[in-house]
Amino acid sequence: MTLFVDVDLSSLPKPDVVEALDYETIRAAQIADVIARYPDYSAEALESDPVVKVLETTSYRELGVRQRVNDAARARLLAYAEKADLEWLGADAGVYRLTLDPGDPEAVPPRDPVYESDESLRRRIQLAPESLSVAGPEGGYKYHALTAGETPVSIAVASPERGTVTLTYTFDPDTVAARIKDASAIRPRRGDVLVTILGYDGDGSVDAETVAMVAAYLSSRSVRPMCADVAVQSATIRPYAPVATITVYPGLDSTAIRAAAISSLDAVAARRHRLGEKVTASVIDAALHVSGVQKVTLDGWADVVCDETEAPYMTGRTIAAEVAS
Numbered sequence: 001m002t003l004f005v006d007v008d009l010s011s012l013p014k015p016d017v018v019e020a021l022d023y024e025t026i027r028a029a030q031i032a033d034v035i036a037r038y039p040d041y042s043a044e045a046l047e048s049d050p051v052v053k054v055l056e057t058t059s060y061r062e063l064g065v066r067q068r069v070n071d072a073a074r075a076r077l078l079a080y081a082e083k084a085d086l087e088w089l090g091a092d093a094g095v096y097r098l099t100l101d102p103g104d105p106e107a108v109p110p111r112d113p114v115y116e117s118d119e120s121l122r123r124r125i126q127l128a129p130e131s132l133s134v135a136g137p138e139g140g141y142k143y144h145a146l147t148a149g150e151t152p153v154s155i156a157v158a159s160p161e162r163g164t165v166t167l168t169y170t171f172d173p174d175t176v177a178a179r180i181k182d183a184s185a186i187r188p189r190r191g192d193v194l195v196t197i198l199g200y201d202g203d204g205s206v207d208a209e210t211v212a213m214v215a216a217y218l219s220s221r222s223v224r225p226m227c228a229d230v231a232v233q234s235a236t237i238r239p240y241a242p243v244a245t246i247t248v249y250p251g252l253d254s255t256a257i258r259a260a261a262i263s264s265l266d267a268v269a270a271r272r273h274r275l276g277e278k279v280t281a282s283v284i285d286a287a288l289h290v291s292g293v294q295k296v297t298l299d300g301w302a303d304v305v306c307d308e309t310e311a312p313y314m315t316g317r318t319i320a321a322e323v324a325s
Contacts, residue, residue, distance in 0.1 A: 007126070009078065009079035009122075009126070010079070012079060015073070015074075015077060017073045018070050018073055018074060019066060019069075019070055021063055021066055021067060021070070023059060023060065023063050026059045026062050026063055026066075027055065027056060027059040030055045030058060030059050030062075031052065031055055034051065034055065076089070078122060078125060078126060079122075081122075082118050083118065086118055086121055086122060086125075087121070089125060090121055090124075090125045090128075093125050093128035093129075094128065095121070095124050095125045095128045097115055097116050097121050098115065098116040098120075098121075098178050099113055099114070099115055099116075099178070100114045100115060100116060100178050100200065101113060101114035116178075119271070120181060123182070176210055176213050176214060176217075178200075179199050179200060179201070179206070179210050180197050180198070180199060180200070180206070180210070180214070181198050181199055181200045181204065181273075181274075182197070182198040182235075182274050182275045182311070183195060183196065183197045183198070183275070184196045184275045184276060184308040184309065186308050186309070191229060192229050192230075192231065193229070193230045193231070194231050194232075194233065194309070195214070195215075195218060195230060195231070195232045195233070196232075196233055196234070196235050196275060196308065196309040197210070197211065197214055197232065197233075197234060197235065198234075198235040198273075198274070198275050198311050199234075199235075203237045203239070203313040203315070204235055204237055204273060204311050204313060205234050205235065205237055206234040206235070207234075211232050211233065211234055212232075214232045215230065215231070215232035218230045218232060233309070235275055235309060235310060235311045236309055236310045236311075237310070237311060237312075237313050238304050238306055238310050238311065238312045238313065239312075239313050239314075239315045240279060240304045240312060240313070240314055240315070241314065241315050241316040241317060241318070242265070242284050242298065242301060242314070242317050242318070242319075243298070243299040243300060243301075243317075243318045243319075244284065244288055244296055244297060244298050244299060244301075244317075244318075244319055244320070245296075245297045245299070245319075245320045245321070245322060246258060246261055246288055246293045246295070246296055246297075246319065246320070246321050246322075247293070247294045247295040247296075247297070247321075247322055247323075247324050248292055248293060248294065248321055248322065248323050248324065249292055249293075249294050249323075249324055250323055250324055250325075252292045252323075254321040254322070254323050255321070257290065257291075257292040257293060257321065258319060258320075258321035260290045260291070260292075261287075261288045261289075261290045261293060261319060261321075262317065262319050264287050264288065264290050265284070265287040265288055265314075265317060265319070266314075266317075267287075268283060268284075268286075268287040269287075269312075269313075269314035269317075272312055273311060273312065273313055273314075274311060275306070275308055275309070275310065275311050276306055276307060276308045276310070276311075277306055277311065277312055278303065278304060278305045278306060278312070279303065279304040279312045279314075280303045280304075280305075281298055281301050281303060284296070284298060284301065285298065288319065294324050295324075
C-alpha cells in the first residue's frame with residue numbers, strides 16, 4: 001500500500017454539503033407552510049391570491065441565499081475553489097500563485113502581469129503534503145520538480161477596500177517554478193528514478209538549461225535519497241491535429257455554433273496538455289458536441305495515448321460545419 005495517491009478530484013462524488021436547489025420545490029414548500037398555518041386557504045384559491053406573489057418573491061430570495069451557501073461551501077473545497085478562494089486554500093498549505101510574467105506598466109501599451117492558472121495552482125496545492133518528504137516517494141519527486149525549492153521573492157498584503165484583504169506573492173519569472181507545468185517520476189530500473197518535466201511555453205518541451213536546473217536541485221543532498229540515481233528529461237510531445245465536421249440542427253447559426261465548438265475543443269486540449277494524458281475520439285466528440293450540434297464526424301482520427309513521459313499537444317484543428325438536411 002502506498003501513502004501517495006494522486007487523487008483525480010473530478011472523480012470524487014458530489015459533496016453532500018452542496019444542496020441540489022430547485023425554485024419550484026422551495027415555492028411549493030412555502031405555499032404548503034402557509035396552508036398548514038392557515039387551513040382556511042385552499043391550494044387552488046391560494047394560486048390566485050396576492051399572498052402567492054409574496055411567497056414567490058421570498059422563494060426566489062431563499063433560493064439565492066441557499067445558492068450563496070453552496071458557493072461558500074465550494075470555495076472551501078480544493079476541487080471547486082477558484083481565484084482568490086483557491087489562493088487562500090493554497091496559503092493554508094504554504095503554496096502561493098506564481099507570477100509567470102510581472103508585466104510592464106511602462107510599456108506602450110502597458111503589459112499586464114501573467115499569473116499561474118487555477119488548474120496549475122490547484123495541482124501544486126494537492127501535492128503540497130509531499131513537500132514534507134525528501135524526493136523519495138513518487139509524489140515527493142513530482143512536488144520538488146514543480147517547485148525546485150523556490151520561494152516568493154516578495155509578499156505584499158493590502159486592503160484595497162473595506163472588508164477585503166489581498167495577498168500578492170511574486171516570483172521571479174526567470175525561476176524554474178515559473179517554467180514547469182507538470183512533472184512525473186517513474187523507476188525504469190532498480191535504484192534509478194526518471195523525472196519528466198513539461199513546460200508552459202509552446203508545446204511543452206523544456207530547454208536543456210531548465211532540465212539541468214531541476215536535475216541539480218533533485219540531486220542535492222537535502223532532497224535526493226542516498227540510494228537513488230536521479231535523471232531528468234523533457235517530456236516527449238505527442239502532436240495531434242483533429243479534422244472533423246459538425247452537423248448543426250436546421251435553422252441554427254452554423255457559424256456561431258462552429259465558433260463555440262472550436263472554443264470548447266481548445267479548452268479541452270489545454271486541459272489535456274499533461275503528462276500521461278490521452279486524447280481519444282470520444283474526447284474530441286464530446287468537446288465538439290456543444291449546444292446545437294447534431295452529429296460530429298471525425299476524419300482519419302487515431303487516439304493519442306501517452307505514458308508518464310509523454311504529453312499530447314494540439315498543433316492545430318480543422319473543423320467544418322454543415323447544416324442537417
